[in-house]
Amino acid sequence: MDYKKFTASKNNKNLKRFLSVPADKRIIFVPQCLRNVKKCKAEEFGSFYICAGCGACKIAAIQKAATDKGYIAVRILKGGSTVKKAVRDLRPKAILGVACYFEGAQGIKECEKRNIPVYFYPLSRDGCENTDLKLPALLKIIKGETG
Numbered sequence: 001m002d003y004k005k006f007t008a009s010k011n012n013k014n015l016k017r018f019l020s021v022p023a024d025k026r027i028i029f030v031p032q033c034l035r036n037v038k039k040c041k042a043e044e045f046g047s048f049y050i051c052a053g054c055g056a057c058k059i060a061a062i063q064k065a066a067t068d069k070g071y072i073a074v075r076i077l078k079g080g081s082t083v084k085k086a087v088r089d090l091r092p093k094a095i096l097g098v099a100c101y102f103e104g105a106q107g108i109k110e111c112e113k114r115n116i117p118v119y120f121y122p123l124s125r126d127g128c129e130n131t132d133l134k135l136p137a138l139l140k141i142i143k144g145e146t147g
């Protein structure tokens with residue numbers, strides 16, 4: 001499967017529905033590989049972390065934008081397999097998911113089973129650690145400023 005094409009076509013289909021859900025019913029998932037592991041002060045809760053806002057990686061800005069908009073939560077997931085549990089626990093009506101293309105495609109399929117609109121935002125550099133993303137465009141989506 002071409003994960004890049006798959007996720008792009010799902011995003012085209014889901015963006016409107018994702019944005020129509022009020023921010024306080026949305027959650028954001030980000031992968032743990034985005035953390036600055038040497039400096040990270042995030043609190044660990046079994047299958048996920050919550051950012052402590054130390055500013056050593058881009059998750060702090062994501063968390064701040066989400067909190068300002070009233071999102072339910074930003075969860076730093078330990079792996080794609082933890083999406084199911086987080087959705088069960090938090091019962092969001094829409095999801096913004098940051099991941100590599102492969103994990104993104106799996107997450108989209110998981111959300112489709114539950115009929116939850118998901119918008120996937122790809123990492124610009126993937127891998128097991130020190131990953132990266134383009135922050136300004138993501139912050140726009142979090143704020144609902146998609147042009």
Ligand code: SF4
Binds near residue numbers: 034035036042050056
């Ligand atoms: S900003 Fe948050 S997730 Fe990033 S390194 Fe600091 S505490 Fe960890």
